[in-house]
Amino acid sequence: MLWSGWGDPAKASELPEPIRRLLQDMLGVRSPETPAVSFDEVRLPAVALPPSVLAELSDVVGAGHVRLDDEARIRHTRGKSTPDLLRMRLGDGSDAPDAVVLPGSHAEVLDLLRICAEHRVAVVPFGGGTSVVGGLVAARQGFAGVVALDLARLNRLISVDAESMVVEMEPGLRAPQAEQLLAAHGLTLGHFPQSFEYATLGGFAAARSSGQASAGYGRFDDMVVGLTVATPRGTLDLGRAPKSAAGPDLRQVILGSEGAFGVITSLRLRVRRAPAERVYEGWRFGSFAAGSAALRRLAQDGPLPTVLRLSDETETMIGLAKPGELGGLAADAGCLVIAGYEGTAEEVGLQRERASAVLSGLGGVHLGAGPGESWAHGRYSAPYLRDSLLAEGATVETLETAGFWSDLPRLYDAVRLSLHASLGSPLVMCHISHVYGTGASLYFTVVTAQTADPLAQWDAAKRSVNEAIITAGGTISHHHGVGRDHREAYAEEIGELGVEILRGVKDRLDPEGILNPGVLVTQD
Numbered sequence: 001m002l003w004s005g006w007g008d009p010a011k012a013s014e015l016p017e018p019i020r021r022l023l024q025d026m027l028g029v030r031s032p033e034t035p036a037v038s039f040d041e042v043r044l045p046a047v048a049l050p051p052s053v054l055a056e057l058s059d060v061v062g063a064g065h066v067r068l069d070d071e072a073r074i075r076h077t078r079g080k081s082t083p084d085l086l087r088m089r090l091g092d093g094s095d096a097p098d099a100v101v102l103p104g105s106h107a108e109v110l111d112l113l114r115i116c117a118e119h120r121v122a123v124v125p126f127g128g129g130t131s132v133v134g135g136l137v138a139a140r141q142g143f144a145g146v147v148a149l150d151l152a153r154l155n156r157l158i159s160v161d162a163e164s165m166v167v168e169m170e171p172g173l174r175a176p177q178a179e180q181l182l183a184a185h186g187l188t189l190g191h192f193p194q195s196f197e198y199a200t201l202g203g204f205a206a207a208r209s210s211g212q213a214s215a216g217y218g219r220f221d222d223m224v225v226g227l228t229v230a231t232p233r234g235t236l237d238l239g240r241a242p243k244s245a246a247g248p249d250l251r252q253v254i255l256g257s258e259g260a261f262g263v264i265t266s267l268r269l270r271v272r273r274a275p276a277e278r279v280y281e282g283w284r285f286g287s288f289a290a291g292s293a294a295l296r297r298l299a300q301d302g303p304l305p306t307v308l309r310l311s312d313e314t315e316t317m318i319g320l321a322k323p324g325e326l327g328g329l330a331a332d333a334g335c336l337v338i339a340g341y342e343g344t345a346e347e348v349g350l351q352r353e354r355a356s357a358v359l360s361g362l363g364g365v366h367l368g369a370g371p372g373e374s375w376a377h378g379r380y381s382a383p384y385l386r387d388s389l390l391a392e393g394a395t396v397e398t399l400e401t402a403g404f405w406s407d408l409p410r411l412y413d414a415v416r417l418s419l420h421a422s423l424g425s426p427l428v429m430c431h432i433s434h435v436y437g438t439g440a441s442l443y444f445t446v447v448t449a450q451t452a453d454p455l456a457q458w459d460a461a462k463r464s465v466n467e468a469i470i471t472a473g474g475t476i477s478h479h480h481g482v483g484r485d486h487r488e489a490y491a492e493e494i495g496e497l498g499v500e501i502l503r504g505v506k507d508r509l510d511p512e513g514i515l516n517p518g519v520l521v522t523q524d
């Protein structure tokens with residue numbers, strides 16, 4: 001993973017000349033005033049942890065699994081939001097952990113938490129490091145230091161119960177590794193977020209992730225049937241049946257807790273048979289409203305494709321434009337729907353026929369496999385483009401929310417208006433990324449020219465758009481989570497009593513407050 005950007009540096013792409021010109025002409029993008037620093041120029045704070053504490057940590061995991069080198073510390077600094085990348089490009093390593101510790105078992109995690117609680121050392125559970133909401137930045141104040149607890153060594157497929165279609169896996173498995181292990185048994189999780197190449201199972205559960213095929217396979221929190229969690233107070237083992245009426249479901253307290261209540265050390269997950277066939281295709285609707293109505297019909301009356309998403313007019317226009325043909329942007333491109341079907345050949349055939357009848361009955365024009373295949377081919381490549389845009393002097397960031405169908409048009413307008421009010425004339429694109437019977441999520445991509453202080457520029461825009469989302473009745477996050485960036489808006493969403501409940505849970509599980517301090521909820 002590129003330390004100041006996304007993914008495999010070999011896959012980095014140059015911006016095509018027509019796009020560069022478009023950014024300059026349309027958005028006024030100019031080269032950034034401060035060029036990005038090199039790896040060696042990142043400024044790191046001195047290691048604050050006393051040698052005696054480091055020795056205790058090494059006794060648990062072995063000296064080779066406690067890393068203090070710059071390389072490890074820089075690679076565990078923050079996550080991958082645009083502000084995170086902008087800070088790294090400026091050489092700001094001030095949030096680096098003092099040490100990166102790699103436990104090899106649940107028992108070791110328990111021991112590490114005990115030592116850290118004893119010495120008041122903050123602990124940041126670290127999966128793939130792809131958080132985009134500040135979920136990997138611990139408050140340092142009042143702590144002897146900060147440890148990044150990297151779960152990469154917990155990477156086993158522990159068991160497969162083919163009869164129940166339940167597997168037990170460790171949290172440090174990255175999604176591609178997990179899919180590979182399951183493929184050997186003819187199984188799949190079906191969880192394909194855009195961060196698929198790097199994110200881990202523990203991170204998916206801790207941040208309630210949702211994948212691009214979640215219409216068919218469900219969100220990640222739907223897949224979790226059981227969890228083992230290490231806390232400073234001991235072990236929690238949750239989930240012993242597919243459904244239960246035995247009181248409130250405590251799994252739900254851990255799902256979405258973003259490392260603030262405990263460290264997930266194993267997951268029991270519902271799996272599906274790997275599909276024999278996958279078909280993705282495109283449909284065009286005249287407007288976002290007409291496309292939304294069609295998606296709602298499929299979500300409410302079925303059949304629901306495995307993948308279902310709708311781009312608004314702007315996203316469709318930009319997405320359809322071929323870089324070489326930007327002069328002739330199709331303003332009447334309408335709105336693109338991607339519908340994908342996965343399963344046996346028979347299931348795919350039947351689903352596709354029935355869904356197609358609904359889509360064409362509601363005004364959709366079938367575009368064939370071309371747009372579907374090109375979406376599937378490029379589904380993990382957009383984050384690479386962000387790095388090129390940042391280097392060019394454009395800020396590009398994404399944000400997301402969800403609401404009930406009846407609130408969705410208001411929510412869509414509120415977000416766009418807020419971004420325009422804060423950023424002048426940004427390019428704002430949106431798609432409906434996930435659908436439910438009762439509502440849907442809206443996923444926005446914003447591109448704007450950087451000012452002299454792009455961090456302050458985005459911070460102001462983000463504050464006002466968070467406010468706009470809450471005022472318009474949306475949730476502050478459908479799948480990115482809370483972290484530090486959404487903490488205040490989340491508190492508004494759940495109210496004072498809701499915050500007190502979370503604090504109560506944290507006080508009980510983590511009395512010293514060492515777990516991810518400042519993430520999800522503050523303790524005062």
Ligand SMILES: Cc1cc2nc3c(=O)[nH]c(=O)nc-3n(C[C@H](O)[C@H](O)[C@H](O)COP(=O)(O)OP(=O)(O)OC[C@H]3O[C@@H](n4cnc5c(N)ncnc54)[C@H](O)[C@@H]3O)c2cc1C
Nearest residue numbers: 127128129130131135193194195200202203209210259264
């Ligand atoms: C380019 C890009 C695209 C993305 N696309 C999507 C998308 O399509 N869908 C989506 O849902 N999200 C997406 N995300 C957000 C992110 O990938 C998800 O939040 C993901 O779930 C994080 O997984 P991770 O392993 O990287 O976790 P990390 O970023 O390492 O951690 C996330 C949070 O969970 C905590 N945590 C991690 N592991 C554990 C554990 N074992 N126990 C307890 N706490 C833990 C961390 O402390 C942190 O607070 C995207 C991010 C990027 C950068």
